[in-house]
Amino acid sequence: MKIKKLIFAATFMATCVGIDIPSAFAxxxxxxxxxxxxxxxxxxxxxxxxxxxxxxxCYVTYEGYDSSWNEWVExxxxxxxxxxxxxxxxxxxxxxxxxxxxxxxxxxYKVTYTGYDSSWDESVEPARVSR
Numbered sequence: 001m002k003i004k005k006l007i008f009a010a011t012f013m014a015t016c017v018g019i020d021i022p023s024a025f026a027x028x029x030x031x032x033x034x035x036x037x038x039x040x041x042x043x044x045x046x047x048x049x050x051x052x053x054x055x056x057x058c059y060v061t062y063e064g065y066d067s068s069w070n071e072w073v074e075x076x077x078x079x080x081x082x083x084x085x086x087x088x089x090x091x092x093x094x095x096x097x098x099x100x101x102x103x104x105x106x107x108x109y110k111v112t113y114t115g116y117d118s119s120w121d122e123s124v125e126p127a128r129v130s131r
Contacts, residue, residue: 030075031058035131040077047081080126082109091128101129 031037031050038045039060052059057072082088082101089096090111103110108123 030056030078030127031080032130036081038079038081039073040079045079075127080129082129089130090124091130096130 031053033050033053035050037048037050037058037060039048039062040046047063048060049063050058051061051070054072057074058078059070059072060078061067061070082104084101084104086101088099088101088109088111090099090113091097092113098114099111100114101109102112102121105123108125109129110121110123111129112118112121
């Protein structure tokens with residue numbers, strides 16, 4: 001409970017003085033139902049699809065494996081899987097904005113925001129991108 005109070009207090013204070021809050025505090029869930037993703041299992045990333053979301057966990061099914069392998073995974077084992085040109089939502093300063101994936105990096109996505117010029121394009125961590 002102390003940690004939740006500390007996070008709330010830090011978020012409140014940062015908001016009051018206009019400091020950007022790291023996305024780890026701002027994004028409540030790493031996934032959304034129907035989202036294609038990759039899940040870390042025994043040191044390797046496997047393609048999966050999100051079937052359900054609950055309590056910041058993602059219930060996934062693995063591509064090419066039967067449902068007995070379906071499982072709930074935490075954010076640390078989950079990463080979104082997007083391709084260049086995919087339409088996405090991008091989390092920025094407490095709100096989701098529509099955009100597209102311009103380029104896929106090892107641990108980031110280069111994105112462009114719909115309706116904004118290229119000066120707003122940026123590389124973002126996977127937690128800031130959703131379907």
